[in-house]
Amino acid sequence: MTESVSSSSSNYSKTSDSIKVIVLGDSAVGKSKLLERFLAKNFEDSRYSTYAINIFKHTTKIDGKPVEVEFWDTAGQEKFDNLHHSYFHQAHACIMIFDATRKITYKNLDRWYTELRDIRPHIPCLCAVNKIDAAMEITKKSFSFPKKHDMPLYFVSAADGTNVVRLFRDAIRVAQAYRNGDTADFIDQIMRELEVSKLETTS
């Protein structure tokens, strides 16, 4: 079940002991659309820039056990910078998103990463390039940013759904692993799984 909670308060903090996954990236890279796609599994080409913070509560199962997840979504705009502290607070994993059609959004990941690491130095991160439906050639490129920081990279599309479930399922798994204290092995495992699926799609 999914429930959306909007908060304009910078003091909002995570409820109970749920897992918290945050998304980061420039405005209009598709953070909200990816979340909508994962949670509701549909896509409407409308554009509402996120205001303040949206929190989507989601219940799922991992290894047969129910897990409560909070996905936190915010606007990738300078004017919301003052909200970031509570946004990062208590997060267990971060999805860093850029836009396949706008190179600047990739360059700006460095800035987002620095901000994140100031507050959450150790949480696992996953990187995703969205809108591959509009720029398929990007799937042939390699990217130094995720490599440099040991992040798995996902080629995704909120518009047609490519890899969206995989990205969020892995984010939940890795967030849970972080909470249980065994992140490093888990990231390695995800990297290996991605490598295998890449070989399968190219062969």
Ligand SMILES: Nc1nc2c(ncn2[C@@H]2O[C@H](COP(=O)(O)OP(=O)(O)OP(=O)(O)O)[C@@H](O)[C@H]2O)c(=O)[nH]1
């Ligand atoms: N072609 C294509 N367009 C997309 C995709 N994902 C999002 N968009 C479009 O990109 C625009 C921005 O999407 P949003 O999800 O609102 O972006 P955001 O990152 O949440 O933006 P802020 O809330 O301002 O930070 C919308 O017009 C979407 O329809 C995609 O996978 N493919």
Ligand SMILES: [Mg+2]
């Ligand atoms: Mg948004």
